[in-house]
Amino acid sequence: LAKTTQPISMDSYEGQEVNITCSHNNIATNDYITWYQQFPSQGPRFIIQGYKTKVTNEVASLFIPADRKSSTLSLPRVSLSDTAVYYCLAGGGADGLTFGKGTHLIIQP
Amino acid sequence: DAMVIQNPRYQVTQFGKPVTLSCSQTLNHNVMYWYQQKSSQAPKLLFHYYDKDFNNEADTPDNFQSRRPNTSFCFLDIRSPGLGDAAMYLCATSRDGSAAGVDTQYFGPGTRLTVL
Numbered sequence: 001l002a003k004t005t006q007p008i009s010m011d012s013y014e015g016q017e018v019n020i021t022c023s024h025n026n027i028a029t030n031d032y033i034t035w036y037q038q039f040p041s042q043g044p045r046f047i048i049q050g051y052k053t054k055v056t057n058e059v060a061s062l063f064i065p066a067d068r069k070s071s072t073l074s075l076p077r078v079s080l081s082d083t084a085v086y087y088c089l090a091g092g093g094a095d096g097l098t099f100g101k102g103t104h105l106i107i108q109p
Numbered sequence: 110d111a112m113v114i115q116n117p118r119y120q121v122t123q124f125g126k127p128v129t130l131s132c133s134q135t136l137n138h139n140v141m142y143w144y145q146q147k148s149s150q151a152p153k154l155l156f157h158y159y160d161k162d163f164n165n166e167a168d169t170p171d172n173f174q175s176r177r178p179n180t181s182f183c184f185l186d187i188r189s190p191g192l193g194d195a196a197m198y199l200c201a202t203s204r205d206g207s208a209a210g211v212d213t214q215y216f217g218p219g220t221r222l223t224v225l
Contacts, residue, residue: 032211034213041197041218041219041221043113043199043200043201043217043218043219044152044199044214044216045216046213046214046215049211096142096144096154096157096166097142097154097214099151099152099153100151101151102151
């Protein structure tokens with residue numbers, strides 16, 4: 001499981017696009033990159049996962065450059081309800097997930 | 110709806126009094142995990158079951174035990190809770206825990222434990 005580094009906190013405003021970048025310099029060849037979202041007093045929730053290039057779902061996009069040493073979670077047109085902690089993980093399997101510190105995203109009106 | 114259920118959502122116990130937290134799942138997943146999350150910290154894995162096989166993290170205190178009587182249920186037992194064990198306890202499942210992080214984990218809402 002590769003160590004990940006991401007900003008401790010970020011601020012933005014409603015309606016803006018938010019990009020959170022995560023570095024994972026030691027990612028293994030077979031590792032996937034996964035992002036989870038956690039609201040206060042709730043369990044983490046899967047947002048998106050990718051291996052390379054770009055992945056998009058109804059919630060977010062994930063951009064992964066060719067060297068895969070970093071990834072960027074993009075949240076389009078955020079709202080107040082997107083205020084949460086976002087965790088980036090690289091790899092992890094049956095032995096469980098090792099969460100980094102996460103990024104505390106605060107959306108203001 | 111298929112989901113991961115944790116009971117109770119809030120649990121208060123006294124210092125040294127054993128407590129059991131429960132988790133059930135309707136996803137029929139092979140792997141069940143227990144995480145501890147203290148205030149303003151990331152979740153920390155305590156142990157997991159791959160089917161009936163128990164896997165303990167090296168730094169999980171002996172005070173913490175787990176049971177998985179069947180596929181659907183998993184229990185976390187804290188034999189002698191200390192003040193430092195106050196935390197949110199999260200149960201999660203994954204289908205088969207395949208390597209490389211492909212297998213998504215599904216988390217329950219957590220049980221917040223208070224130790225008096």
